[in-house]
Amino acid sequence: MNAVLVSLLVNFATLLILGAVLYAAPSPLLNPKAVPFGVRVPPDKADSPEVGEQRRRYRALLAPIAVVITLASLVLGAVLNSAVVGAVAALLLCAAAGALWLSAHRALARAKEQGNWYEHVRQGAVMDTSLRTDPVRLPWLWVVPSLVVLAATAAAGAFAYPDLPATMSLPERTTNGTAYRDVTTTFWSAFSLVFVQLGVTVTVLGTVAAVLRARPDLDVSRPRTSVAQHRRYLALTARALLGVGALLNLMLLGLSGMMWGDSRSGTVLSLVVGVPLLVAVVGSLLVVLRAAPSGGRTMIGATPGAEAEENTGLVARDDDRHWRAAGTMYVNSDDPAILVPKRVGMGWTVNVANPRFLIGSGVVLVLGLAATVVSLTVGFG
Structure with a gap:
């Protein structure tokens, strides 16, 4: 399989996945149900005809646009033999989806204002101090895989460093695909990806710590139930983020091995980069399927009938x-x-x-x- 065909297949797969995600974007599975297209509405208006009309219009226009952009990208990519075509096509697809989203947002904002949707509802807010006095703890056990991979990479680098050649090859993305650039072997260049691993580990830890202290989006109509669900959601999200961090470190371990071994195999590079990223994407999708945003479908760990048992009669503030x-x-x-x-x-x-x-x-x-x-x-x- 030649490089041109591989590049075309990668671009096609990327645009296919991107198009599917953008097409599903208005779904309550990916967004809070009470905030369609970024507009806050009372819960009884979340499934109103106005919201349904905007969802149908968004998808009806986005689908043919995605098909045209994808086909044009394949044709131009084959003719020009350039990886830039796929990137430009992805940007155009995102821009088209953004324009359609903005149009739907403005239409719903006008409908809410003209219909006085908040005129006859009781607005309120809720907070839970236990999320500060007894916060969800950082799952330190899930940090271990990242640290183990980091330590293994550093140890392998220390073992290989004395025998490294005077120059090493580094893969980089160009307009014509992947190329390799020779760099002088020094301590800093040889262990450059180890330092990147350290940065990834610290960044992910900081992100998880910040997320665990972030303001929750609690349901004012059922505060006790939504607090319990939010705690389970935080625990799941923290583990998922730390897992993604470990996978990124694993990918950097593979890239370091290729650099130290002066490997320029496209197949090996695809496996080293593609497998961890694929696992990370699949894992993230599983998190999405297990825990929808507040106000969407029932979140992970929800007790059947709990919403009916607890109802304050309030709606979130506009x-x-x-x-x-x-x-x-x-x-x-x-x-x-x-x-x-x-x-x-x-x-x-x-x-x-x-x-x-x-x-x-x-x-x-x-x-x-x-x-x-x-x-x-x-x-x-």
Whole structure:
């Protein structure tokens, strides 16, 4: 199988998966049911004709667009023999889905305003202090696989380092596929991916710690039940993130082995990169199937009939004024939370108006610029 055919198959598979995810995006399985297209609505309006119409319109227009973009990508990719075609096609598909999403968002916002959907409902909020006094603990046992792979990579590198050649080959993505670049063998280049592993491990640990302390999205109509479900959801999410971190470290172990052994096999590279990523994607999908966002289908661990037993009669407050970009960006300087539940997709997003987030982002930006200046200065010196 030649490189052109492999590239075409990879592009086709990528666009197929991306198209399927974007097509399913409005589903309550992937988004809170009470926030269709990023618009907060009362629970009794979540299945209203207006919402159903926008979902049907979004999918009816996206499906033919996805087919046309995919076919055009295959044809142009074969003619031009360039990997850039697949990337451009993916960006075009995302842009088309974003435009359709924005159109649906605006239509539902108008329908909610014109119909006064919140006029006859009791709005409220709920919090649970036990999530602070007795938080879900970080599952340290799930950190062990990442540390073991990291240690194994460092040990293998220490064993191979004395016998490494003067130069090593590093794979890199180019417009024509994968190419290899020769670099001088030094301690830093030989162990570069080990340092990346360390960065991945620390980043995943920090992310899990932040998620466990993030503000929960509790159901005001059944607070006790939703708190119990949220705890189970946090535990599952933490284990999933740490598992993905271990898989990334495993992929970096394979890439390090290829670099130290001067292997340029496309098949080996595909296995080293593809298998861990495939397992990570499948694992993430299983998490999605087991635990839907709050307000969607029943979450993991829910007790049948619990919702009927506990009902406060309240609905979540209409907070659309704090959300921008069709429900994808949260902007509220009065909210002390840095991480808040997403409206679009699962997980959390940042409060971009939070002073602590702005200060932290500024520090990271300054450090990044300083590191770039130092590296350029050393390089030219």
